[in-house]
Amino acid sequence: MMDRVAHRRRNRADAIGQVLTLAVVLLGFGLRLHYAVNAEAFVDEPTTLLVARAIADTGRPILPSGLFYGNDLPFSYLAGTVLALTGPDAVSGLLVVRLVSVAAATATMKPWRGPAGGFSGRGWGCGRRC
Numbered sequence: 177m178m179d180r181v182a183h184r185r186r187n188r189a190d191a192i193g194q195v196l197t198l199a200v201v202l203l204g205f206g207l208r209l210h211y212a213v214n215a216e217a218f219v220d221e222p223t224t225l226l227v228a229r230a231i232a233d234t235g236r237p238i239l240p241s242g243l244f245y246g247n248d249l250p251f252s253y254l255a256g257t258v259l260a261l262t263g264p265d266a267v268s269g270l271l272v273v274r275l276v277s278v279a280a281a282t283a284t285m286k287p288w289r290g291p292a293g294g295f296s297g298r299g300w301g302c303g304r305r306c
Contacts, residue, residue: 205282212274224255224273231256251280 227237227245237245237252245252255273262272 201282205278208278208281209275212271212278221270221273224252225270227252228255228259228273232260251277254280 223239223245226239230236230238230240230245231253237249237256239245255276258272258276
Protein backbone atom coordinates (compact mmCIF):
# COMPACT_ATOMS: atom_id res chain seq x y z
CA MET A 177 0.00 0.00 0.00
CA MET A 178 2.81 2.40 0.85
CA ASP A 179 4.50 1.72 -2.51
CA ARG A 180 1.40 2.87 -4.40
CA VAL A 181 1.24 6.13 -2.47
CA ALA A 182 4.95 6.79 -2.97
CA HIS A 183 4.63 5.93 -6.68
CA ARG A 184 1.69 8.34 -7.08
CA ARG A 185 3.63 11.10 -5.35
CA ARG A 186 6.60 10.54 -7.64
CA ASN A 187 4.39 10.56 -10.72
CA ARG A 188 2.64 13.71 -9.55
CA ALA A 189 5.99 15.38 -8.83
CA ASP A 190 7.29 14.38 -12.29
CA ALA A 191 4.13 15.76 -13.92
CA ILE A 192 4.43 19.06 -12.02
CA GLY A 193 8.10 19.33 -12.98
CA GLN A 194 7.26 18.72 -16.63
CA VAL A 195 4.45 21.29 -16.62
CA LEU A 196 6.67 23.91 -14.95
CA THR A 197 9.52 23.23 -17.37
CA LEU A 198 7.16 23.43 -20.34
CA ALA A 199 5.84 26.75 -18.99
CA VAL A 200 9.39 28.14 -18.75
CA VAL A 201 10.24 26.93 -22.27
CA LEU A 202 7.05 28.49 -23.67
CA LEU A 203 7.71 31.75 -21.82
CA GLY A 204 11.23 31.85 -23.24
CA PHE A 205 9.90 31.10 -26.71
CA GLY A 206 7.31 33.87 -26.39
CA LEU A 207 9.89 36.41 -25.20
CA ARG A 208 12.29 35.48 -28.01
CA LEU A 209 9.48 35.68 -30.55
CA HIS A 210 8.39 39.09 -29.24
CA TYR A 211 11.96 40.38 -29.51
CA ALA A 212 12.43 38.88 -32.98
CA VAL A 213 9.37 40.64 -34.34
CA ASN A 214 9.77 44.02 -32.59
CA ALA A 215 13.50 44.75 -32.26
CA GLU A 216 15.69 46.83 -34.56
CA ALA A 217 18.48 45.10 -36.47
CA PHE A 218 21.36 44.07 -34.22
CA VAL A 219 24.96 44.75 -35.24
CA ASP A 220 25.64 41.35 -36.87
CA GLU A 221 22.20 40.64 -38.35
CA PRO A 222 22.80 42.39 -41.70
CA THR A 223 25.89 40.22 -42.18
CA THR A 224 23.92 37.11 -41.26
CA LEU A 225 21.25 38.12 -43.76
CA LEU A 226 23.87 38.67 -46.49
CA VAL A 227 25.35 35.24 -45.83
CA ALA A 228 21.90 33.61 -45.78
CA ARG A 229 21.10 35.25 -49.12
CA ALA A 230 24.42 34.10 -50.57
CA ILE A 231 23.72 30.55 -49.43
CA ALA A 232 20.17 30.74 -50.82
CA ASP A 233 21.50 31.98 -54.19
CA THR A 234 24.76 30.07 -54.64
CA GLY A 235 24.92 27.51 -51.87
CA ARG A 236 28.15 29.04 -50.54
CA PRO A 237 28.67 31.51 -47.64
CA ILE A 238 30.53 34.14 -49.66
CA LEU A 239 29.89 37.81 -48.82
CA PRO A 240 29.42 40.33 -51.66
CA SER A 241 33.00 41.51 -51.03
CA GLY A 242 34.22 38.01 -51.91
CA LEU A 243 35.15 37.01 -48.37
CA PHE A 244 34.27 33.57 -47.07
CA TYR A 245 32.07 33.85 -43.97
CA GLY A 246 32.85 30.83 -41.80
CA ASN A 247 31.22 31.96 -38.55
CA ASP A 248 28.36 29.76 -37.36
CA LEU A 249 28.05 27.74 -40.56
CA PRO A 250 25.27 25.38 -39.39
CA PHE A 251 23.01 28.32 -38.54
CA SER A 252 23.98 30.15 -41.72
CA TYR A 253 23.06 27.16 -43.87
CA LEU A 254 19.81 26.64 -41.99
CA ALA A 255 18.88 30.33 -42.40
CA GLY A 256 19.91 30.24 -46.08
CA THR A 257 17.75 27.20 -46.72
CA VAL A 258 14.74 28.78 -45.04
CA LEU A 259 15.37 32.07 -46.88
CA ALA A 260 15.53 30.21 -50.20
CA LEU A 261 12.12 28.72 -49.44
CA THR A 262 10.50 32.00 -48.30
CA GLY A 263 11.84 34.61 -50.72
CA PRO A 264 14.44 37.38 -50.93
CA ASP A 265 12.60 40.36 -49.37
CA ALA A 266 14.96 42.18 -46.93
CA VAL A 267 12.44 42.75 -44.14
CA SER A 268 11.01 39.25 -44.31
CA GLY A 269 14.54 37.90 -44.69
CA LEU A 270 15.60 39.46 -41.42
CA LEU A 271 12.45 38.16 -39.76
CA VAL A 272 13.07 34.68 -41.18
CA VAL A 273 16.65 34.68 -39.87
CA ARG A 274 15.40 35.73 -36.44
CA LEU A 275 12.62 33.12 -36.42
CA VAL A 276 15.11 30.39 -37.36
CA SER A 277 17.20 31.57 -34.39
CA VAL A 278 14.16 31.44 -32.07
CA ALA A 279 13.26 27.93 -33.23
CA ALA A 280 16.85 26.68 -32.95
CA ALA A 281 17.31 28.15 -29.47
CA THR A 282 14.04 26.67 -28.21
CA ALA A 283 14.63 23.25 -29.77
CA THR A 284 18.12 22.90 -28.30
CA MET A 285 17.28 23.88 -24.72
CA LYS A 286 18.49 21.20 -22.34
CA PRO A 287 15.20 20.70 -20.45
CA TRP A 288 13.35 20.20 -23.72
CA ARG A 289 15.19 16.95 -24.44
CA GLY A 290 14.61 14.19 -21.92
CA PRO A 291 16.50 10.90 -21.60
CA ALA A 292 14.37 9.26 -24.29
CA GLY A 293 14.35 12.33 -26.54
CA GLY A 294 11.00 13.55 -25.26
CA PHE A 295 10.07 16.39 -22.97
CA SER A 296 11.39 16.10 -19.43
CA GLY A 297 11.65 18.31 -16.38
CA ARG A 298 14.88 16.63 -15.37
CA GLY A 299 17.08 18.74 -17.67
CA TRP A 300 17.70 21.29 -14.94
CA GLY A 301 18.59 18.69 -12.35
CA CYS A 302 15.10 18.34 -10.89
CA GLY A 303 15.19 14.57 -10.91
CA ARG A 304 12.42 13.09 -8.76
CA ARG A 305 12.32 16.19 -6.55
CA CYS A 306 10.36 18.41 -8.99
